[in-house]
């Protein structure tokens with residue numbers, strides 16, 4: 007893990023909204039209407055808010071959310087960030103921001119299921135075509151259409167954690183005149199950095215590792231400067247904002263992101279190795295494991311792994327999973343305890 011980023015996470019997104027000392031985290035500023043000194047000042051601020059981030063009305067964001075945006079921008083290494091009420095909303099608004107009727111988006115076969123449903127339902131109904139490429143990206147070039155404007159990436163993929171070669175995908179997409187958007191929920195900014203690997207847009211379900219405590223829903227979208235305008239204008243057009251209380255919770259969660267991910271990694275690897283020793287288990291899906299098909303790409307592009315892995319059982323019967331649950335419950339609990347006792 008890059009220590010410079012961990013240090014940034016401790017300091018990023020501070021505001022100095024009070025006289026005297028400065029709080030470590032920004033205060034929760036609840037607001038709809040905003041007061042100005044004069045009509046002239048109000049007009050002047052409103053004239054600039056199309057391109058600048060200004061506190062002019064609650065639907066345009068609030069200072070607590072702005073602080074979180076800055077923190078996410080630093081983590082993702084992008085230009086600016088917008089916040090959405092869920093990870094799915096972040097993905098949906100990304101698709102709407104960069105696609106027009108008549109255009110086409112390529113999604114990976116492993117894509118988070120609700121995004122597939124959105125593409126096959128809402129987008130299709132609105133004249134935006136979607137098709138799917140292999141999770142490892144090998145058939146991407148062949149699946150491009152003349153009207154392909156966006157290539158969506160998930161690395162590793164949802165559920166089976168297939169890795170893809172993002173720099174290679176980005177090169178193919180850019181040569182074709184398409185943008186690249188990556189779902190970075192798995193990497194959460196620390197383990198994977200799509201914008202540094204060639205993506206134009208990186209989105210995350212902050213609901214997951216960023217908030218880290220299962221008590222808040224949120225999505226983030228961070229882009230490079232050249233890709234920023236369509237995202238900002240869609241978010242403004244739809245009046246999308248998040249509550250300052252939720253923004254505060256996510257920011258507080260992010261302060262400990264590095265420590266939590268390290269522990270997740272330790273536990274997941276212990277469990278993954280244990281699963282590989284089990285006779286009931288056919289395959290363990292985790293690119294951090296040597297021998298996994300995505301291991302070389304994971305070593306090249308990722309800075310660690312998180313708590314996510316999956317596996318298949320040799321027995322196909324529906325009862326097999328239920329039977330294994332008991333074995334795993336005991337085995338995993340013991341291994342996790344060992345991992346805590348022996349952090350090597």
Ligand SMILES: *Cc1c(COP(=O)(O)O)cnc(C)c1O
Pocket residue numbers: 092093094095097118164189191192211212213214223224225
């Ligand atoms: C959970 C998840 C989302 C959606 O996030 P929500 O906040 O639950 O809407 C999107 N992508 C991935 C990979 C996820 O795991």
